[in-house]
Amino acid sequence: MRVALFATCLVDGLFPEVGRATVRVLRRLGHEVAFPPEQSCCGQMHLNTGYPAEALPLIRRHVRVFEEFDAIVAPSGSCTGSIRHQHADTARRFGDQRLAAAADAVAARTYELSEFLVDVAGATDVGAYFPHRVTYHPTCHSLRLLRVGGKPMALLRAVEGIELAELPAAESCCGFGGTFALKNSAVSSAMLADKVSAVRATGASVCSAGDSSCLMHIGGGLSRLRVGARTLHLAQILASTRSEPVPV
Structure with missing residues (x-):
């Protein structure tokens, strides 16, 4: 399985240790994880504040960057939710049915971290130790x-x-x-x-x-x-x- 990390803007810019931790957990479970450097904002910020036209190029970029992977893992329920529930609908709103179909396909392979670990990797015990x-x-x-x-x-x-x-x-x-x-x-x-x-x-x-x-x-x-x-x-x-x- 080809797994990609979608880091999200906030993790990439302010909390990179979260992205590194996500990769460590996935690799511990035996997954090879890619980090496509061309990734950028998913467009959620634009969509949620009323700028769907500005979000459309970001959606196109997101789909292009991640469509080759079998699974995309994000340490964010918020961004995962946007990818699943906003990307394809926004493409349809602007009449781009091809993009909508591709966005639907990428969204179906996109998981919030806990979803991927439990539902896809089949793991709840990931070998962690945290005595606090x-x-x-x-x-x-x-x-x-x-x-x-x-x-x-x-x-x-x-x-x-x-x-x-x-x-x-x-x-x-x-x-x-x-x-x-x-x-x-x-x-x-x-x-x-x-x-x-x-x-x-x-x-x-x-x-x-x-x-x-x-x-x-x-x-x-x-x-x-x-x-x-x-x-x-x-x-x-x-x-x-x-x-x-x-x-x-």
């Missing part, structure tokens, strides 16, 4: 758009040494929502305050999730309070081993 108290925030796109269900938690439960703490009101949004956090900052801040309070109530030293965007938002709230808790992407916890531990 962790709580997990199920991000909105992974929860409601992709419906990954309990896959992330199944992966975390199999991590050696981990202590999992249930997050109160886990399914509540953290308040990020892309440009929502800028355009509706007061509401976003109030939602973040609720989420940070819930994280603190668990006593966890780490809050994990499958999207770097939400972790950036939650991590900012935690760091400003200086409560001694931090955020780590699910991929980073799964990549941590006794010989190569992820520092906390």
